Amino acid sequence: MSEIINNREQLTNTSNKRQAILKQIFKDLHDGKSVTEVKAHFDAFIGKITIEEISRLQHDFGDLSVEEMHRLHSKHTEIFKDAIEEIEKTNKPEEQPGHPIHTFILENKELDKLVNDQMQRHVHEFQIEDNSDNVFTLLEDINLLFDIDKHYSRKENLIFPYLETYGIFGPTTNMWRINDFIRDAIKDARLKLTSYNGDKQAVMDVLNFVIQEVTTMIYREVNILFPMALNNFTEDEWVKIARESDEIGYCLIAPTEVWKPERHELEEKAMSEGxxxxxxxxxxxxxxxxxxxxxxxxxxxxxxxxxxxxxxxxxxxxxxxxxxxxxxxxxxxxxxxxxxxxxxxxxxxxxxxxxxxxxxxxxxxxxxxxxxxxxxxxxxxxxxxxxxxxxxxxxxxxxxxxxxxx
CATH class of the missing domain: 3.30.450.20 (PAS domain)
Incomplete structure (x- = not known):
C-alpha cells in the first residue's frame, strides 16, 4: 500500500512541477523573452503537452492592447504547435454528421478554403492591380466571411458555458477577445474596400491580418478547444448543444443530418401542470x-x-x-x-x-x-x-x- 501511495505522490509532484514550468513559460513570453528561447525551455522540460494540462492553465493577461494580446496568442500557438498529445478514441462522436464538433470542423474547412485559397489568390491579384474589379471581388469574399460571426457565436454561447461548469475559464475570456478582434478586422476590411481611396497598403495589411488570424483561430479550435470540450462534455450536453445550434445559425454550410446518439435519445421532460x-x-x-x-x-x-x-x-x-x-x-x-x-x-x-x-x-x-x-x-x-x-x-x-x- 505504501508503494502505491508513494507512486501517487510522485505523480502528483511531477504534475505540479510541470504546471509550474508551464506557468513560468507563459510569464517569460509575457515578459518579452523570445519564442526560440522559451520553446527550447518547453522542449527540454515539457516536450509533449496534454489537453488536460492546457485546460488547467489560467491565462489572465489583464487589460492588454489588441497588439499585445495578438503577440502573446501567436507565441502560445507557436509553443504548442506539434506538441499536443493526440488522444486515441475507439468511438468518435465528433465524426458523426450533425454532431456539433463535426459541424464546427466542416465550417472550419470551408473557412480555410475561403481565406487561404480564395482570398489569398484575390489579395495577390489586388496587389498586382487594384482596379475596381479586384476591389469588388475582395469585397465579395469579405461579405462571405461575415458568416464567421455565427461560428463564433455558437462557440461563445454554447461551448464556453459548459467549459465553465468544468472549471475551464481560459478559452472563455481570451478566445472571445480574439474572436472580437477578428470581427472588428473584418468590418474594417469591408469599410476600406467599400470606400477604397487608393491606399493599397492599408487594405493589404488588414486583409493579411484577417487571413492570418482566422487561420490561427482554426488551429486553436481544432487542436485545443474541441479536444478540451470532447474530453469533458457528456453526451446529454452535446445533444443540448446540437439542438440549440439552429437558433444561432451556421457558417458557410449547415449540417445535413440530425445527430442521434447511439446510446439513447433524450426524452423531452413533460412540463408539470401544477x-x-x-x-x-x-x-x-x-x-x-x-x-x-x-x-x-x-x-x-x-x-x-x-x-x-x-x-x-x-x-x-x-x-x-x-x-x-x-x-x-x-x-x-x-x-x-x-x-x-x-x-x-x-x-x-x-x-x-x-x-x-x-x-x-x-x-x-x-x-x-x-x-x-x-x-x-x-x-x-x-x-x-x-x-x-x-x-x-x-x-x-x-x-x-x-x-x-x-
Missing amino acids: FIKMETGILSLKQLELLLNHLPVDITFIDQDDVVRYFSHGKDRIFARTKAIIGRTVQNCHPPRSVHVVEDLLADFKAGRKDTEDFWIKFRDKYVYIRYFAVRDESGNYIGTLEFTQNIDPIKAIEGEKRILS
Whole structure:
C-alpha cells in the first residue's frame, strides 16, 4: 500500500512541477523573452503537452492592447504547435454528421478554403492591380466571411458555458477577445474596400491580418478547444448543444443530418401542470410560460448573485439566447470588452443608486429599446435584474388614432 501511495505522490509532484514550468513559460513570453528561447525551455522540460494540462492553465493577461494580446496568442500557438498529445478514441462522436464538433470542423474547412485559397489568390491579384474589379471581388469574399460571426457565436454561447461548469475559464475570456478582434478586422476590411481611396497598403495589411488570424483561430479550435470540450462534455450536453445550434445559425454550410446518439435519445421532460397561486390570480405553469412567450417583448431575469435564471422564448427574439446560459453568471454571457458596463449597472442597482437604465440601438433592420429594472421585494431588498428588449420601429411608425377594430 505504501508503494502505491508513494507512486501517487510522485505523480502528483511531477504534475505540479510541470504546471509550474508551464506557468513560468507563459510569464517569460509575457515578459518579452523570445519564442526560440522559451520553446527550447518547453522542449527540454515539457516536450509533449496534454489537453488536460492546457485546460488547467489560467491565462489572465489583464487589460492588454489588441497588439499585445495578438503577440502573446501567436507565441502560445507557436509553443504548442506539434506538441499536443493526440488522444486515441475507439468511438468518435465528433465524426458523426450533425454532431456539433463535426459541424464546427466542416465550417472550419470551408473557412480555410475561403481565406487561404480564395482570398489569398484575390489579395495577390489586388496587389498586382487594384482596379475596381479586384476591389469588388475582395469585397465579395469579405461579405462571405461575415458568416464567421455565427461560428463564433455558437462557440461563445454554447461551448464556453459548459467549459465553465468544468472549471475551464481560459478559452472563455481570451478566445472571445480574439474572436472580437477578428470581427472588428473584418468590418474594417469591408469599410476600406467599400470606400477604397487608393491606399493599397492599408487594405493589404488588414486583409493579411484577417487571413492570418482566422487561420490561427482554426488551429486553436481544432487542436485545443474541441479536444478540451470532447474530453469533458457528456453526451446529454452535446445533444443540448446540437439542438440549440439552429437558433444561432451556421457558417458557410449547415449540417445535413440530425445527430442521434447511439446510446439513447433524450426524452423531452413533460412540463408539470401544477398551478401557481399569485396575489392577483392562479395560472398553470403551462399557461404562465405561454403568456410570457407571447409578450411583444423579450425578457431575461438574473438573480441577486448575477446568475441567469430565466429568459422568455418568443418566436421573434431580437438577440439569440440558448438554454446553456441558464445558471451562468451574466458577466460571462457578454464579450469581455463590455463586461464593465454590465458590472457598473448591477453595482448601481444593488447599491440603490438606480432603479432603471435604458438604452436604444440600431440592430440589423430593427430599432431596439433595451430597458433594465432592479427587482426588489416588499422590504426594498434587491433580488435581481429584469432585462426588457423590444423592437420599437412599429411603435415609432404609429400616427393618428385607431379607435375601433378594423
